[in-house]
Amino acid sequence: MKVTFQKKIVNNPDFFIFLFEEGKTDQKRIKEFCGTKKDVPFEGKIKECLRVLHPELPHEVYLFGLGNLKMTDGLWKEMRSTFFKTKPFLKGVVNIICDNLTERQVYQISLGMALAYKKLVTYKVENGTNGHSEPEIVFTVKNEVAIESGNKALLLSDTQESVMTWIDTPSNIKTPAFMVDKAKNSAKKYGFSCKVLDKDALQKQGMFSLLAVGQGSANPPAMLVLEYKPQLQKAKKIGLVGKGITFDTGGISIKPSTNMGFMKSDMSGAAAMLGCIELVAKRKLPVHLVVVLPLAENSVDANSIRPGDVISSYSGKSIEVIDTDAEGRLVLADGLSYIIKNYNPDVVIDMATLTGNVVQSLGNYASGLFTNNEELAEALLSAGQQSDEKLWQLPLWDEYKQDMLSDIADIKNLGSKPMAGSVTAAKFLEFFTEGHTAWAHIDIAGVAFTDSEYAKSRTATAFGVHLLCQFIENWLEKK
Numbered sequence: 464m465k466v467t468f469q470k471k472i473v474n475n476p477d478f479f480i481f482l483f484e485e486g487k488t489d490q491k492r493i494k495e496f497c498g499t500k501k502d503v504p505f506e507g508k509i510k511e512c513l514r515v516l517h518p519e520l521p522h523e524v525y526l527f528g529l530g531n532l533k534m535t536d537g538l539w540k541e542m543r544s545t546f547f548k549t550k551p552f553l554k555g556v557v558n559i560i561c562d563n564l565t566e567r568q569v570y571q572i573s574l575g576m577a578l579a580y581k582k583l584v585t586y587k588v589e590n591g592t593n594g595h596s597e598p599e600i601v602f603t604v605k606n607e608v609a610i611e612s613g614n615k616a617l618l619l620s621d622t623q624e625s626v627m628t629w630i631d632t633p634s635n636i637k638t639p640a641f642m643v644d645k646a647k648n649s650a651k652k653y654g655f656s657c658k659v660l661d662k663d664a665l666q667k668q669g670m671f672s673l674l675a676v677g678q679g680s681a682n683p684p685a686m687l688v689l690e691y692k693p694q695l696q697k698a699k700k701i702g703l704v705g706k707g708i709t710f711d712t713g714g715i716s717i718k719p720s721t722n723m724g725f726m727k728s729d730m731s732g733a734a735a736m737l738g739c740i741e742l743v744a745k746r747k748l749p750v751h752l753v754v755v756l757p758l759a760e761n762s763v764d765a766n767s768i769r770p771g772d773v774i775s776s777y778s779g780k781s782i783e784v785i786d787t788d789a790e791g792r793l794v795l796a797d798g799l800s801y802i803i804k805n806y807n808p809d810v811v812i813d814m815a816t817l818t819g820n821v822v823q824s825l826g827n828y829a830s831g832l833f834t835n836n837e838e839l840a841e842a843l844l845s846a847g848q849q850s851d852e853k854l855w856q857l858p859l860w861d862e863y864k865q866d867m868l869s870d871i872a873d874i875k876n877l878g879s880k881p882m883a884g885s886v887t888a889a890k891f892l893e894f895f896t897e898g899h900t901a902w903a904h905i906d907i908a909g910v911a912f913t914d915s916e917y918a919k920s921r922t923a924t925a926f927g928v929h930l931l932c933q934f935i936e937n938w939l940e941k942k
Contacts, residue, residue, distance in 0.1 A: 480526075483528065544916060820883070
């Protein structure tokens, strides 16, 4: 779909779309474009949408309400929903008039519009468009800053759509090798390095925790090490680690069959991190970014790890496996140790669909944040509000560590008490952060794969891409 931004109104488009805040509708302008002398009954309330046919000219006019914009940051979600509902009716040239709005509002509206046209991954024999052709979208904005803001939103939406596609891809196609190929292609296209540690390299490096998770699958594990270096010398370094379980049966501690198919989304953390470095490279942000993605499929066969096994890890620490369905923390353990020992970033953030407990606590509206650094916590919480990918900070107190201590190994991968599972999982990960003083763990289990306008079933959200890039932008401005 072609989308452009300009400072002039289009001559003779097929559709005009005007957007107004509640209580700030411009009746003079509305009457002019709608071809009427009477006031149009439109108040600008959120989700309000009015279609008006011009009595003489061939164009149609849509009026979208933006509501009370005291808080702009969540506007993109409302706009995605509004554009999704109206897109079957829009064709030809659509002129979206935003010259009455701020640059931040243009950003939010552009993002919502672009995401409304996201295509669902489908393998149907008849895969048509139901007769709906994509329109040409032209935004009319007030200045060059707004144009820049809108184009920035399009870069984000394009990346988010790629991330959604990777997550929604079925796991018979999306193996660790699939993710390796996607990363290689992205690195080549956008200009960052991509190092692949295959099974043999993992063995030589001592990535025994990652290897243990993948040993029951016909699809071998791998680890991706991605690095973006800006031209700026001595740029601050951020390290990201994403859980990349391309399918999770639970292993021998097998999951119930109900909704197991949703476990194709268990690599959402890795997908978001790959999307983040891709977007940083697209925008050429002046940050040194290192991304480590441990990839594996947690399957069941005669070679699978068993409850009660003791395995080693890249850190050299031993782990007692209590539950093979607590596998995400095992692959992250090696990823965290590797990135800290080899790159020593200023900040380390990991992201994972890690625990059902965080879903019980926060539902589908926020992810759990755990960190040993309050400055980092504040920065991530702020970025979460700005991106409307919200975080809620949970404790990381040492009292929770006691339940993770093993009698026969350095640590066990699951506590013995059926409570505070998201916290004890974070304490497990902290054990492998090598004493790093600026580490954060984000549990996205409730927000990565949810209900949406796109389908009858759950689909990917690309949660984390917007959040992390907003965090990086803020961090660069502050530093």
